[in-house]
Amino acid sequence: MSTAARPDGPGTMAALALGDDALILAQRLGEWAGHAPELEEEVALANIALDLLGQARTLLTLSGDEDELAFRREERDFRNVQLVEQPNGDFAHTIARQLYFSTYQELLYGQLAGGTEPLSALAAKAVKECAYHRDHAEQWTLRLGDGTEESHRRMQTALDALWRYTGELFRPVEGLDVAWDTLEDTWRASVTGIVTQATLTPPEGPQAAPWAAGAGRQGVHTEPFGRLLAEMQHLHRSHPGASW
Amino acid sequence: MTTVLPGHGPEAPGEAETEAFQAVFDAAVAADERIEPRDWMPDAYRATLVRQIAQHAHSEIIGMQPEANWISRAPSLRRKAILLAKVQDEAGHGLYLYSAAETLGTGRDELLDKLHTGRQKYSSIFNYPTLTWADVGAIGWLVDGAAITNQVPLCRCSYGPYARAMIRICKEESFHQRQGYELLLALSRGTEAQKAMAQDAVDRWWWPSLMMFGPPDDESAHSAQSMAWKIKRHSNDELRQRFVDICVPQAESLGLTLPDPELRWNEERGHHDFGPIDWSEFQQVLKGNGPCNEQRISQRRAAHENGAWVREAAAVYAGKHATEHTGARNGEAA
Numbered sequence: 072m073s074t075a076a077r078p079d080g081p082g083t084m085a086a087l088a089l090g091d092d093a094l095i096l097a098q099r100l101g102e103w104a105g106h107a108p109e110l111e112e113e114v115a116l117a118n119i120a121l122d123l124l125g126q127a128r129t130l131l132t133l134s135g136d137e138d139e140l141a142f143r144r145e146e147r148d149f150r151n152v153q154l155v156e157q158p159n160g161d162f163a164h165t166i167a168r169q170l171y172f173s174t175y176q177e178l179l180y181g182q183l184a185g186g187t188e189p190l191s192a193l194a195a196k197a198v199k200e201c202a203y204h205r206d207h208a209e210q211w212t213l214r215l216g217d218g219t220e221e222s223h224r225r226m227q228t229a230l231d232a233l234w235r236y237t238g239e240l241f242r243p244v245e246g247l248d249v250a251w252d253t254l255e256d257t258w259r260a261s262v263t264g265i266v267t268q269a270t271l272t273p274p275e276g277p278q279a280a281p282w283a284a285g286a287g288r289q290g291v292h293t294e295p296f297g298r299l300l301a302e303m304q305h306l307h308r309s310h311p312g313a314s315w
Numbered sequence: 316m317t318t319v320l321p322g323h324g325p326e327a328p329g330e331a332e333t334e335a336f337q338a339v340f341d342a343a344v345a346a347d348e349r350i351e352p353r354d355w356m357p358d359a360y361r362a363t364l365v366r367q368i369a370q371h372a373h374s375e376i377i378g379m380q381p382e383a384n385w386i387s388r389a390p391s392l393r394r395k396a397i398l399l400a401k402v403q404d405e406a407g408h409g410l411y412l413y414s415a416a417e418t419l420g421t422g423r424d425e426l427l428d429k430l431h432t433g434r435q436k437y438s439s440i441f442n443y444p445t446l447t448w449a450d451v452g453a454i455g456w457l458v459d460g461a462a463i464t465n466q467v468p469l470c471r472c473s474y475g476p477y478a479r480a481m482i483r484i485c486k487e488e489s490f491h492q493r494q495g496y497e498l499l500l501a502l503s504r505g506t507e508a509q510k511a512m513a514q515d516a517v518d519r520w521w522w523p524s525l526m527m528f529g530p531p532d533d534e535s536a537h538s539a540q541s542m543a544w545k546i547k548r549h550s551n552d553e554l555r556q557r558f559v560d561i562c563v564p565q566a567e568s569l570g571l572t573l574p575d576p577e578l579r580w581n582e583e584r585g586h587h588d589f590g591p592i593d594w595s596e597f598q599q600v601l602k603g604n605g606p607c608n609e610q611r612i613s614q615r616r617a618a619h620e621n622g623a624w625v626r627e628a629a630a631v632y633a634g635k636h637a638t639e640h641t642g643a644r645n646g647e648a649a
Contacts, residue, residue: 094392097399098387101386101387101395101399102386102387104379104383104386104399104402104403105379105380105383105402105614105618106614106617106618106621107618107622108618108621108622108623108625108626109622109625109626110376110406110409110410110413110423111410112622112625113376113379113403113406113409114403114406114407114410117399117400117402117403117406118403120399121396121399121400121403124392124395124396124399125396127392128392128393128396131392137392138391138392141392142390142391161621162622162625213632214628214629214632214633215625215628217632217635218627218628218629218631218632219624219627219628219631221624221627221628222624222625222627222628222631225624302387302388303387303388305388306388306389306390306448307390307391310390310506310508310509312506313390313505313506313508313509314501314505315390315391315393315394315498315501315502315505
């Protein structure tokens with residue numbers, strides 16, 4: 072990694088954490104293109120990916136050069152939560168990931184929008200996008216949970232499988248002035264409400280793996296993340312110094 | 316066309332009535348009026364439109380694949396955003412077009428089934444692979460460029476819903492074409508490796524793009540009738556020539572060459588002459604033997620089949636919901 076891409080200071084670190092969340096989830100959602108269950112979902116998933124990519128570009132630019140940061144950092148330097156890097160799985164897994172993340176992101180940006188520049192301006196704009204993303208995820212959670220036996224089973228499996236990555240969402244991020252306890256309580260009430268309405272069971276069990284090394288915010292990721300980066304960064308890295 | 320036809324109803328019209336309807340239809344087409352979904356139209360006109368609109372819709376959704384192939388690897392975040400937006404537009408075009416076909420009484424499920432079982436086609440150009448990043452540029456510049464040349468006249472097509480869909484589509488296609496040109500320009504002004512990548516892509520996409528206009532006029536099966544109905548406004552060869560004339564100066568501006576030693580300006584004709592097209596390749600690809608026919612249709616089928624449980628869940632959920640609402644209205648337990 073070049074020195075140009077090494078951000079420091081709590082403000083830029085916070086922007087980097089949120090920027091990486093948005094970038095990596097956009098990368099995952101982009102993988103759906105051409106594979107979605109129906110044409111309307113091709114449009115919706117690409118639309119959400121585009122919103123997130125737009126947020127990522129603004130946030131990364133607050134920390135340095137967006138391409139330098141996206142394409143030249145090593146895995147351990149990424150600060151996204153592990154939830155967003157989880158593979159798409161079936162449509163239910165993607166929706167569960169969206170439900171957990173977009174609910175969190177909307178609440179987080181809602182708080183940041185009332186805070187200080189430069190994040191408040193971005194948050195005020197992004198919070199509207201997040202509300203749409205959450206609504207999309209909630210509608211699908213309801214349809215899949217309260218649809219057929221198969222969709223119910225798949226949605227429950229997905230909610231359970233991704234639950235272990237939700238604890239990290241509420242660990243304070245340095246440089247962000249956020250009431251984390253309130254955020255967690257509101258998130259839990261919101262997610263539990265929709266899951267229950269969808270005739271599904273709110274997952275129990277641990278919300279994080281017990282590991283002192285930490286998780287995504289400390290640059291500790293899961294195995295699929297290395298492959299995601301290899302694919303995303305390969306072309307850019309193959310032509311050092313080139314403009315595109 | 317807004318004429319309310321005499322005796323226009325659900326019963327099949329008699330012979331005399333059909334003749335009267337035909338006369339009204341012919342007059343509307345001759346006067347460059349639009350035919351609308353509720354207007355009477357000849358069965359063959361309807362069938363031709365469904366075939367053409369379906370093929371166009373299928374091309375949009377199959378055409379997402381070669382470009383989506385590069386979304387995850389786009390070399391800058393700006394390029395990634397542009398490409399994602401473009402592929403999203405194509406899904407949107409598919410939606411408009413399937414809706415236009417629906418106004419003719421043919422639903423999306425039926426058309427998708429015909430695509431998945433090989434009974435309807437999509438543009439053969441998408442049976443070629445995108446091997447490098449520059450292919451994304453070549454598709455934008457050449458393939459979308461050829462598509463626009465074909466599609467702009469369709470904005471004046473005699474069938475109203477198709478013409479209106481095409482107006483929206485052409486606006487977005489012209490953005491797609493410009494991004495492709497601009498992508499190639501960045502490469503041709505870049506490093507040696509980037510320029511070589513751009514030239515290689517143009518070399519591979521040039522001839523297939525010329526084939527997009529369809530067989531030569533004297534061998535085109537559907538052209539004459541479609542021209543008479545004003546579904547089609549210009550002949551295949553006419554549009555192909557227009558495209559070549561547009562591309563030659565653009566290639567020069569890009570600093571790239573076109574892979575045709577016979578390509579030169581013909582003062583007398585006021586057009587560029589170009590070399591013979593290998594129609595045997597076109598026929599082979601059309602028959603299913605192109606580099607990616609199997610891959611494209613397999614991915615499409617897999618996406619559809621893997622999504623079946625999702626669509627089914629949505630339908631069942633909607634059904635439960637509708638029952639609840641009806642129940643509530645009838646004063647029953649919701």
